[in-house]
Amino acid sequence: MPRPALTVLLASPRGFCAGVDRAIQIVETALQRYGAPIYVRHAIVHNHHVVAALEAKGAIFVDELDEVPADGRVVFSAHGVPKSVPAAARDRHLHYVDATCPLVSKVHREAERHHRDGRQIVLIGHAGHPEVIGTMGQLPGGAISLIENAGQAETIAPPSPNGADPGGLAYVTQTTLSVDDTAAIVAILQRRFPAIHGPKQADICYATTNRQAAVKAIAPRCQAVIVVGSPNSSNSNRLVEVARLAGCPDAVLVEGADAVDWQRFAGLRTIGITAGASAPEILVEGLIDACRNHFDVTVEPVSVATEDIAFKLPRELVT
Ligand code: SF4
8 A cells, every 4th residue: 555645844954053063072082082981961962862872982971070080081061061060170180171062151251241240140041951050150149130931021120230220231041042932031121121231143042043943934834843852952842832833733842753653643744854953863864764664755855044153172172
């Protein structure tokens, strides 16, 4: 019996960004240069497949630095770390390499500059996410107030270090937020605090922006959208939300082809596929191959941007 026809709209850009690529290269280069084990504080990027592949090569993932032995080498994850973490590593004379994405480091420097200029800072982000913990940990407690949504933007009453000075307030954001939700939150802050300082261009990174634009381009034409990514990946979860808001209510996050409920897709004619910034392309290829087991598949690439960004490795790994 012939298999039913299925058109797969394949979003581009999708998958690995320059920051994730660099973080993985840092662990792999450290393993080649120094040998196993290389300790990694937290998931280097939020993808179980990536973490398992690095574990197989000799990486050991730990939650805290005190799990790293005295002579161990440790890598900090792409999401960034509070200042207290490298300080603790130095106290213990650990060898460490910081794999913080340069675009996250840029937000850290922005926050430091605002603080030096005497401004109270509002961080737009998700409580508990490692990037938010890292950004808040760049400055002393109380210097940064976190807001997560428009409702909190309407009610926040941040203390101003300059008393009544309306210029004494600034905002920065997590890099992996919804572009549209964040614009709405920023608009509220700007209405309530017209002199608030902010980045010239949003802190949401190019990769998050492009992946959301690509899923927006395919969603209205899709009966379902599959986002490949891990449940703890912020930017992957945002892609699901963006797909739903852009016209495809049936958008799901899966870790890979094994997690797809094919019954749910029976009878569909057009689906979209994309992947979060920490999801390797091999998982997308596996998903398309699995589609071919159930359907007569035609893949239609839909590209909204070309990416050619690459970040250098830290000096200690290239000299
Ligand atoms: Fe860097 Fe953006 Fe990738 Fe995060 S999603 S690692 S900020 S490029």
